Amino acid sequence: MxxxxxxxxxxxxxxxxxxxxxxxxxxxxxxxxxxxxxxxxxxxxxxxxxxxxxxxxxxxxxxxxELYSNTLYDTIYNSVSDLSFEEVEYPELSTELLKTRLADLSSKTPFNVEYNPGLESVIKSYLKNRRETLQKLINLSAFYFPMFERALDKNDLPLEIKYLAIVESALKPRAKSRVGATGLWQFMYSTGKMYGLDVSSYVDERSDPIKSTEAAAQYLSKLYEIFGDWDLALAAYNSGPGNVTKAIRRSGGYQNYWNIRHNLPRETAGYLPAFLATMYIFEYAEEHGFTKPRPxxxxxxxxxxxxxxxxxxxxxxxxxxxxxxxxxxxxxxxxxxxxxxxxxxxxxxxxxxxxxxxxxxxxxxxxxxxxxxxxxxEKPMPQFFESDTKTTHRVRSGEFLGIIARKYGVRVSDIKKWNGLRSNNLKIGQRLTIYPRNSGAPSSSSIGKTAATKSVSGSSTTYTVRSGDSLWSISQKFPGVSVQNIKDWNGISGSNLKPGMKLKVSKS
Structure with missing residues (x-):
């Protein structure tokens, strides 16, 4: 269609x-x-x-x-739970049960997933204090993990390395550390260049999910080739191979991560426990009350x-x-x-x-x-405007950056720069500095969408979404109604509809 x-x-x-x-x-x-x-x-x-x-x-x-009738699609989606996350009290994880699960996990992976009190403490701390964050990461992982697994499999690496991106960046492709490491896999500028990641004024391929994952797989493969141990390879990925070899020397020649841990930099000493704790929670997510939603x-x-x-x-x-x-x-x-x-x-x-x-x-x-x-x-872009034309916008319920940008005829990237925003998240009542277009006429982004911002007024009706409906097909049933009208009237930010959903539509 x-x-x-x-x-x-x-x-x-x-x-x-x-x-x-x-x-x-x-x-x-x-x-x-x-x-x-x-x-x-x-x-x-x-x-x-x-x-x-x-x-x-x-x-x-x-x-x-053909794709959606494939059994893989059924495996991914038809057995998943609802997206909602409810606060539920779950029984305390016993030490004996944890030991059993870690032993089972260790048998499936080349990483040394062995019980120790320190790892138990990290796992229980995450389960107690980071439930909401972990659920959000599980939701995001449904998008990112397939591309991670493809690159890891291509390079003959353990698929469990996909959990490393959670420890490194919390699955934020534009994450940047205090020392400049960037992207899902937190590449420094020089290391990224070494593995073919382009960085320019417009583009930072360290933030490209597919290219950075391929680079990370190649880098980890080289580290494993050097150390012959995945725990040490991860430690070297975090702190650099030189710090790992120093820790081996200072410990008297030991080559087990847990034996040299006290000689590693402080951040790296907690790195592998964080990775193993994340692996455990994701592998036993449902047992701890987390859901695996459709992305x-x-x-x-x-x-x-x-x-x-x-x-x-x-x-x-x-x-x-x-x-x-x-x-x-x-x-x-x-x-x-x-x-x-x-x-x-x-x-x-x-x-x-x-x-x-x-x-x-x-x-x-x-x-x-x-x-x-x-x-x-008139380049350069993005544009900035004279300070005497600025205005202050107070965020209202239901507003997001896209709506605000269209209202003033500016770009989302402009608003973020003017207000020092790192993400698209807004709070109700938040004040934003805006420099509206001062050309005396609305911008191209606002013209053609003026009608889309009007409220439902006059005669209106309720439309029930049927199977196969799209926002465009519904808009065609009502003369003078656009896709953006329907989205604004019903507070819809995306384009996904579910059969049975009720939509308000103006007839006037």
């Missing part, structure tokens, strides 16, 4: 009028237009209608049906495409309807939310498969839009 949606994007204004014959063949500034997709009106360039190729979309649908985005439900010219994530968001926050999650290596085009480099965009066909079918027009908008903005 072809996924269709309507987007009206104001790209730029200009002072010189073209002749009627010129308008029939090209848009503004010589940009070629397709009358069915891009039209000029009132000296503006509009994306009138974007839709996927019907035949290609039909092929995609057949492939997805909001699964890796195999996304795809990548090589970009052909510079484009920003919020331009992509405007063209595809994918929320900015989701694009940032899927493309964390682009530091300024800008995907550059550099000769000789292969920079890729990751999108949900549900919109990949729309992007590919219309990419020339989307790039035309991006090119014109870049010309309008």
């Amino acid at each position: 072809a996924f269709r949606f309507y987007i009206i994007l104001l790209i730029f204004s200009f002072g010189t009028c073209f002749s009627q014959s010129q308008k029939s063949n090209q848009g503004l500034d010589g940009i070629k237009t397709n009358p069915n997709v891009i039209q000029t009106q009132n000296d503006s360039l509009l994306i009138q209608k974007v839709e996927d190729d019907i035949i290609a979309a039909d092929f995609d649908q057949k492939w997805l049906e 909001e985005v699964a890796l195999f439900e996304t795809d990548t495409i090589r970009v052909k010219q510079m484009i920003t994530l919020d331009q992509i968001s405007e063209a595809t309807g994918v929320e900015m926050e989701e694009l940032q999650f899927l493309n964390p290596s682009y530091k300024l939310d800008i995907i550059p085009f550099v000769k000789g480099e292969n920079y890729a965009l990751r999108l949900p498969k549900t919109v990949m066909g729309d992007f590919v079918t219309n990419e020339d027009h989307i790039y035309d839009f991006a090119k014109a908008e870049f010309a309008k903005r």
Whole structure:
């Protein structure tokens, strides 16, 4: 089923009028237009209608049906629990039960998972004090672990190494330590370069989940080749091989991690216990009351495409309807939310498969839009504005950065920079400094979405979601209603719908 949606994007204004014959063949500034997709009106360039190729979309649908009927998909999703997490008291983990479970775990992995009081203390501390954090990590792991396991298997490494990324970064691809280690696997600049991770003003591949995982697998493989022991390899990964060899010398030649632990740097001394505790809790998650939910985005439900010219994530968001926050999650290596085009480099965009066909079918027009908008903005980007135009916005219930950015015609990345925000999380009542567009006219990100911000007023109805419905198909049932209208009226941030869900829709 072809996924269709309507987007009206104001790209730029200009002072010189073209002749009627010129308008029939090209848009503004010589940009070629397709009358069915891009039209000029009132000296503006509009994306009138974007839709996927019907035949290609039909092929995609057949492939997805084959994928979802696969037993692997059933294994991943059909047996999972609900996403909710409830505070429940569980019986104290006995020492004897822990010893039994650790012995069972040790038989399945090359790591030395042996009981000791220190490890027991770490495990019980995590279970008591970090339940909510651990549940969030279990949720996130459903997206990241498949890509970790693929790289580890490719390099013949123990699959349990996937738990190392939790200890290193708490599965935050843009995590940065006080000494500059960055990404899921916390590579220092020099080590990342050594293993092929590009770092530039626009891109930091240490934050690229797939590329950094491959680099980590190669680095760990080399460390194991040196030390011949996985515990020591992990210690060397954390503190450097030199600190491990010093600890071996100072301990009198011992080569068991637990025998040299007291000679390792303080952080590394707690590193392996944290790794083993994490491994235990994830392997026995259900026994301790944690759930294994379906991820909001699964890796195999996304795809990548090589970009052909510079484009920003919020331009992509405007063209595809994918929320900015989701694009940032899927493309964390682009530091300024800008995907550059550099000769000789292969920079890729990751999108949900549900919109990949729309992007590919219309990419020339989307790039035309991006090119014109870049010309309008006058680089460098992102833009900053005069201080005398700033305003203060107080965050209200239900608001997120994407909504606030559209309201003022600015970009999410701008708001984060102006307010020193490291994440997209906001608190009700939080005050944000905003520099609205001061050109005297709304920006392209706000035009075409003005109608989307209105409240449900006048005559309204309740629509019950049926199997196979999408936000776009529902919007087509109500004249004058857009996808963004429905999302704003119902407080929906993503695009996932469940059969039986009730949606408010205005008829006016």
